[in-house]
Amino acid sequence: MTNLLSWLNAPWPWYVAGPLIGLMVPLMLVIGNRSFGISNNLRHLCAITQPNQIDVDFFKYDWKEHTWSLVFVIGTGLGGFLAGVVFANPDPVALSPAAVAMIHNWGFAAPAGLLVPPELFDPTLRNLTFLFAAGVLVGFGTRYAGGCTSGHAITGLSTLQLASVYAVLGIFAGGLLSAWLLVPHLLK
Amino acid sequence: MKRYLPYLLAGLAFGFVLVKSEAASWYRIQEMFHFQSFHMFGIMFTAIATGLASVQVIKYLGRRRSLDGQTIEIPVKPPGRKSYIHGGFIFGLGWGLIGLCPGPVFALVGTGSIGALAVLAGALHGTWLYGALKDKVPH
Numbered sequence: 001m002t003n004l005l006s007w008l009n010a011p012w013p014w015y016v017a018g019p020l021i022g023l024m025v026p027l028m029l030v031i032g033n034r035s036f037g038i039s040n041n042l043r044h045l046c047a048i049t050q051p052n053q054i055d056v057d058f059f060k061y062d063w064k065e066h067t068w069s070l071v072f073v074i075g076t077g078l079g080g081f082l083a084g085v086v087f088a089n090p091d092p093v094a095l096s097p098a099a100v101a102m103i104h105n106w107g108f109a110a111p112a113g114l115l116v117p118p119e120l121f122d123p124t125l126r127n128l129t130f131l132f133a134a135g136v137l138v139g140f141g142t143r144y145a146g147g148c149t150s151g152h153a154i155t156g157l158s159t160l161q162l163a164s165v166y167a168v169l170g171i172f173a174g175g176l177l178s179a180w181l182l183v184p185h186l187l188k
Numbered sequence: 189m190k191r192y193l194p195y196l197l198a199g200l201a202f203g204f205v206l207v208k209s210e211a212a213s214w215y216r217i218q219e220m221f222h223f224q225s226f227h228m229f230g231i232m233f234t235a236i237a238t239g240l241a242s243v244q245v246i247k248y249l250g251r252r253r254s255l256d257g258q259t260i261e262i263p264v265k266p267p268g269r270k271s272y273i274h275g276g277f278i279f280g281l282g283w284g285l286i287g288l289c290p291g292p293v294f295a296l297v298g299t300g301s302i303g304a305l306a307v308l309a310g311a312l313h314g315t316w317l318y319g320a321l322k323d324k325v326p327h
Contacts, residue, residue, distance in 0.1 A: 014230030017209030021231065022238025024202055026246060031194045033254040035263035038290040042315040058319030071192040073294045075199020080295030082200070083207035093210050099219040115213040115296065116287065121303030128306040130285075135293075135310020136317065137282030142290060143318040144325065145275025146265065149289040152276070153232060156265060158239025163265035166272035174280020179221030182285060 008087040011094070024150070025158050032068060037151025039142035040066070041073045084115065107187035119187060130186075145170065191256060203295040212295050214287030221284055271327040282314075 028034040047063040050056065092111040095103075100110050108117050120127055142148040145167045147156060153171070156164020206212045209231055220228035243262060246252070252260050283289050286307055288296065293311065296304035318325075 011210055012205070012208040014209065014227050015234055017205050017211065018231040018234025019238040020205045021202070021209075021211075022235035022240075023242065024198065025239035026242035027198055029246060029260050029262075030254055031198065032256045033258040033260050038294065041294075042290065042311050043319070045312055046316050046319060056316070056319045058322050059316075068192060068195045071195045072199035072202075075196040075201075076203035076206070076291060076294040077298030078196075079200040079203025079205075080207050080212070080298030081203075081300075083204040084212075084295070084299035089208075093213050093215045095215050095219055096225040098224040099215065099222065102222060102224070103215070103218065111213075111215050115207065115210060115215070115299075116301065116303065117214055120214065120286070121301060123302040123306075127303060131303050131306040132310035132313075134282045134285040135307035135312075136314035137278050137285070137310075138288075138290065138293075138307065139311030139314025139316075140318045141275045141277070141279025141282060141314070142311075143275070143315045145272050145279060148279060148291070149283075150291050152265075152272075154235050154239055155263065157236045158243050159262050159264075160240070161265045163268060163272050166269050167276040170273040170276025171280040171283065174277040174282075175217075175221050175284035176280075178281050178284025179218055182281075183218065186285075 009089055011089050011091075021154065022158065025155050034068060035151070036155045037147050038073060038076070039139075039148040039151060041069055042139050043143060044070055089113075106184050141174070194255065202291065203298060206292050206295045207299070212288065212292030217283065217287035268327060271325075274326065 024036045028036040043059065044063045044066050047059040047061060050059045090113070092113050093115065095111060103117075104110070108119050111117075114121075120130065138148075145152065147164070147167060149171070152164040152167040157168065210216045211228065211231055216228055219225045246260060247262065254260050279289075288304065288307055290311065293304055293307050297308055
């Protein structure tokens with residue numbers, strides 16, 4: 001029992017987490033012939049809230065057919081709550097020493113038990129504006145590309161689609177640019 | 189309602205793994221983009237390998253039905269190139285900044301993070317913006 005609890009609280013190694021994430025692809029096919037992907041829900045949430053007076057065609061469809069997908073992300077939130085609050089890891093993210101030195105250099109403290117840095121995620125006006133703006137890039141980009149890390153990098157590459165190879169190349173190029181050129185200056 | 193239960197449980201497992209593996213951590217994403225640890229690459233490679241192997245098994249088994257009685261078909265993305273590269277790049281810029289892609293955003297909103305909620309609000313506005321500008325951007 002103590003063993004089970006310590007296993008639920010501890011972070012999971014990549015060779016446990018990776019295969020479990022990969023199993024989402026066949027699992028969604030077996031449950032209901034669905035394609036595993038998260039960012040479509042952003043579109044459904046827009047479709048639900050689109051006022052009748054405004055009509056953007058992109059959001060005019062029967063979102064109720066995608067209820068399963070919205071239920072999935074509600075589950076994702078519950079899973080995050082269980083893993084991050086109920087069975088929270090008491091220890092800080094075990095970053096490599098090189099990464100700790102790098103973020104110190106950028107002005108960030110070493111991780112202290114949270115998944116995200118308080119320097120960027122504490123709800124100050126400056127932080128919330130920054131997070132919102134970066135969120136706009138995530139929402140615009142994922143819909144433009146028709147998928148995110150789950151839909152393209154995992155489902156798309158698992159099913160050998162050229163489209164997803166292009167998307168993953170774009171995603172990685174954008175990520176590298178931000179991480180190398182922008183993030184080092186965020187706190188300066 | 190009962191037919192949605194498998195999706196709720198699958199989503200719950202997904203969110204749990206995202207947090208437990210720290211794939212929902214800004215720190216891990218910076219470490220990945222700076223090639224300072226194998227952790228995130230290990231997750232991505234084994235996830236894709238598992239997905240790929242499972243899809244091959246499903247293809248090998250031939251016409252099978254899903255639990256709700258539909259014929260299982262492997263999903264196909266529409267052809268194209270520009271939209272995937274441009275869209276991926278814009279998404280990647282955001283991901284590199286905040287270290288959260290859409291799955292982890294939902295998982296962290298579940299932990300009660302106000303910051304993650306701000307990301308979600310931004311992402312919904314970004315999605316909206318794409319919907320409005322769809323015909324004006326190259327595909």
